[in-house]
Each structure stands twice: as C-alpha cells, then as structure tokens.
Amino acid sequence: MSKGNLFGSLWLFLLLLGIAPIDSAVAEGRCPPGQYPIGDQGVGGCAPIPGAGQSAPEENPGHWVKTWGAVAGSMNGDAGASTGHQAKASAERQAIERCGHWGATDCKVLYTYYNQCYASIRTGRPDNGTMFNAGATKEQALERATQDCRKSGSQECTFVHSDCTKPFFQEG
Known part of the structure; x- marks a missing residue:
C-alpha cells in the first residue's frame, strides 16, 4: 500500500467518524441513557438524572368547589x-323557604357565607336585633359575633345559631 493510499484511507476514515451519529450512551459518558456519571478518578458510578423516566404530572387532577350557606329571617x-x-342563589332560596316553613311571608336573606362557619347572636337591642360573623370554626365565628355584640353596647348577647359550609375537592 502506497503512502498516498494510506493517507487517503485514513482521511476517509476520519471523515466518516466525524459525521457518524454518536450514541446517547456515549453522550453520557460511561452511563446508560437517563443516568449521568458520578465519582472521581478510579472510582465511578452512575446516578439517575432527576426527572428522567418519570411521567409528567397530570395536568388537571381536579379543583376545589366553593360551597355556600345563608340565613333568612x-x-x-x-x-x-x-x-x-x-x-x-340556591343557598339563599333554601334559607327563605325554610324561614317561610314557619308561616312567615316576609322572609328575606340576612346573611350569606361560603367556605367557612358563621354564628348569629341576638343583641337584645331593637335597632340591631341580630348580629352575624364568620370564622374558620364555629368557635371563632361565635367569638367574633360576641365581640361585635359587646362593641355595639348591648348588655345582652345571646347565641342563636351557627353552622359551617366547607369546600370539597372534585376530581377530574
């Protein structure tokens, strides 16, 4: 083989090597796809690439649904x-219907709330007979309504009613 043929063959080999696709395992060093090399000289290993091989989280796993409550008098x-x-509107309609169940024809919505608890307090004052307040718990709502009653100057603050309406998680 002549020197010219040897250099020509070597040149062709290098050209083909330069345009040949590189396997992904080679791109990560000595590790398989989805992993990267770790370690130091003489001691090596592979570790998974964070997030590799995991499926994407579901885009819409669900949502929180607000719930309402109402009081009518x-x-x-x-x-x-x-x-x-x-x-x-549904909560208000049912509260008015329940108020009318006792025979009243002039029921109107006095208080609405959502995703929380409420408490009502009778003040004993004719100008401001009932006070409402809300909170994360019935106890907190009652405490707030009682404070409002006391701040109004009423000496008589009587608990009337409390209830809660909580959101719920709807999948899909």
Whole structure:
C-alpha cells in the first residue's frame, strides 16, 4: 500500500467518524441513557438524572368547589338556614323557604357565607336585633359575633345559631 493510499484511507476514515451519529450512551459518558456519571478518578458510578423516566404530572387532577350557606329571617322572628350549596342563589332560596316553613311571608336573606362557619347572636337591642360573623370554626365565628355584640353596647348577647359550609375537592 502506497503512502498516498494510506493517507487517503485514513482521511476517509476520519471523515466518516466525524459525521457518524454518536450514541446517547456515549453522550453520557460511561452511563446508560437517563443516568449521568458520578465519582472521581478510579472510582465511578452512575446516578439517575432527576426527572428522567418519570411521567409528567397530570395536568388537571381536579379543583376545589366553593360551597355556600345563608340565613333568612322575618319581622316576626321566624328564621331559616341552609348550608352546603354550590351556588349562592340556591343557598339563599333554601334559607327563605325554610324561614317561610314557619308561616312567615316576609322572609328575606340576612346573611350569606361560603367556605367557612358563621354564628348569629341576638343583641337584645331593637335597632340591631341580630348580629352575624364568620370564622374558620364555629368557635371563632361565635367569638367574633360576641365581640361585635359587646362593641355595639348591648348588655345582652345571646347565641342563636351557627353552622359551617366547607369546600370539597372534585376530581377530574
């Protein structure tokens, strides 16, 4: 083989080597796909690439649904309450219906709330007979309503009713 042929063959070999695709295992060193080399001179290993091989999280696993409650009352003292409705209007409608169950015809919504608890306090004052407040728990709502009653100057603060309406998680 002549020197010219040897250099020509070597040149062709290097050219083909330069355009040949590199396997992904070679791209990560001595490790298989999805892993990267770790360690130091003479001591080596492979570790998984964080997130490699894991499926993407589901885009919409679900959502929280707000729930409503309402209290309705009449001039003669009849009252009705509702809780756990997905629509404010539905909660108000049921509270008015429950108030009317006692015979009142002038029931109107006095208080609405959502995703929390409420408490009502009778003040003993004719100008501001019932006070409402809300909180994360019935106890917190009662404490707040009682504080409001005391701040109004009323000496008589009587617990009337409390309830809660909580959101729920709907999958999908």
